[in-house]
Amino acid sequence: MSNRICEILGIKKPVIQGPMVWLTDAKLAAAVSEAGGLGSLGPNAGQTSVTRDPGETAERMRQEIRKVHELTNKPFSVNVLPVQNGDDIYTPPMLKVIYEEKVPVVTFVGEPDEKMFREFKEHDIKIVYRSLNPTPENARLAEKFGADIIVATGFDEGGTLPDKVLGTFSIVPLIADSVEHTPVMAAGGIADHRAFNAAFALGAEGVYCGTVFLMSKESRMAENVKEAVLKANAQDLLLFRTIPAYYRSLPGDLANTLVEMDKAGATNAELGKKMGGFANLRIGMLEGDMDKGYVSVGHGISHINKIMSAKEIIGTLCRDFKNCKNRSAAGEAIIFSGTGSGCAERMMNLLLTSKPLSSEMNRITDMMLSPLRLRLSFLRY
Numbered sequence: 001m002s003n004r005i006c007e008i009l010g011i012k013k014p015v016i017q018g019p020m021v022w023l024t025d026a027k028l029a030a031a032v033s034e035a036g037g038l039g040s041l042g043p044n045a046g047q048t049s050v051t052r053d054p055g056e057t058a059e060r061m062r063q064e065i066r067k068v069h070e071l072t073n074k075p076f077s078v079n080v081l082p083v084q085n086g087d088d089i090y091t092p093p094m095l096k097v098i099y100e101e102k103v104p105v106v107t108f109v110g111e112p113d114e115k116m117f118r119e120f121k122e123h124d125i126k127i128v129y130r131s132l133n134p135t136p137e138n139a140r141l142a143e144k145f146g147a148d149i150i151v152a153t154g155f156d157e158g159g160t161l162p163d164k165v166l167g168t169f170s171i172v173p174l175i176a177d178s179v180e181h182t183p184v185m186a187a188g189g190i191a192d193h194r195a196f197n198a199a200f201a202l203g204a205e206g207v208y209c210g211t212v213f214l215m216s217k218e219s220r221m222a223e224n225v226k227e228a229v230l231k232a233n234a235q236d237l238l239l240f241r242t243i244p245a246y247y248r249s250l251p252g253d254l255a256n257t258l259v260e261m262d263k264a265g266a267t268n269a270e271l272g273k274k275m276g277g278f279a280n281l282r283i284g285m286l287e288g289d290m291d292k293g294y295v296s297v298g299h300g301i302s303h304i305n306k307i308m309s310a311k312e313i314i315g316t317l318c319r320d321f322k323n324c325k326n327r328s329a330a331g332e333a334i335i336f337s338g339t340g341s342g343c344a345e346r347m348m349n350l351l352l353t354s355k356p357l358s359s360e361m362n363r364i365t366d367m368m369l370s371p372l373r374l375r376l377s378f379l380r381y
């Protein structure tokens with residue numbers, strides 16, 4: 001069972017484990033890739049200490065990439081996050097390492113960059129493009145510059161939240177309808193097979209998840225944080241303004257203070273300063289001090305009830321992949337219905353195997369397939 005996302009990335013299940021600053025490492029990325037998805041290394045992958053030296057940062061990533069290569073021969077990705085305005089001293093050495101270590105996929109976050117995309121293509125690297133603020137305009141630009149896959153992220157996600165407060169249900173069809181031929185993946189709050197199915201119903205062809213993999217056996221997130229997330233649901237999460245826009249966290253001294261400051265009218269800059277950047281994410285989520293640091297997770301936590309291996313998580317998410325596939329194949333069958341006799345066989349196959357479609361889809365499918373159904377019933381009896 002495969003689809004366009006799987007074919008582009010050379011994977012078995014259309015699931016990407018999104019990069020997460022401090023919280024990914026070779027073990028998690030390789031486990032996801034071994035299980036048929038695409039694992040990713042994020043900033044400071046496998047590290048416990050900070051370095052501000054760009055060369056050292058890139059060399060540390062090189063070591064982690066080599067560990068992934070030792071653990072799996074399956075594809076994986078590395079996060080590329082160019083600084084948008086100003087001097088970007090970190091990206092050039094990181095790109096050199098990515099090219100030298102033959103990383104097969106990049107998860108690129110930021111505004112689409114024609115020059116960089118061309119360079120990725122020259123190195124035979126697949127581009128998964130994700131904007132922090134997805135819009136039809138940046139999706140179309142990414143498509144024009146050659147992105148292989150576009151991720152539509154909704155406000156339900158964990159990590160840095162989009163400025164526009166559009167939930168996953170709103171942003172996925174908006175982006176899917178904006179591009180011409182590039183497959184779209186859904187991100188934000190996806191943690192079980194129902195959300196996976198919904199993503200497909202909304203026009204996505206795969207899912208891009210962070211939080212659910214933080215809760216895996218292989219994840220390096222602190223065990224006490226995993227326990228706290230298991231006990232919580234989305235309603236427990238605190239939301240506050242910061243730089244660039246919003247963040248959310250499980251309650252704790254720092255998160256509670258940030259909410260109070262937000263209510264009292266502190267500026268985003270003041271809130272960002274107090275939040276303490278990713279250093280306090282490391283303290284909260286990697287070191288497990290949920291009072292000094294913060295714990296950023298997505299709305300999908302309501303549906304995470306036990307710690308599973310990355311393989312079990314992918315199996316759970318993709319439980320109905322066959323039917324999701326049929327759902328989009330039904331659309332294709334309609335398009336191809338007039339084009340030749342080979343399609344009849346494909347459509348008959350669909351009729352026999354597909355699960356209920358959306359009512360609109362059902363109506364159209366019924367219209368197109370009713371003569372075939374007659375023939376089919378004739379053949380059956």
Ligand SMILES: Cc1cc2nc3c(=O)[nH]c(=O)nc-3n(C[C@H](O)[C@H](O)[C@H](O)COP(=O)(O)O)c2cc1C
Binds near residue numbers: 023042107
């Ligand atoms: C704690 C945390 C840190 C994150 N850090 C990064 C990052 O460094 N780079 C990036 O591209 N995305 C980052 N993300 C976003 C994820 O890659 C992914 O898009 C997001 O987690 C999807 O939403 P979900 O958590 O609801 O599954 C982060 C997410 C979380 C939860």
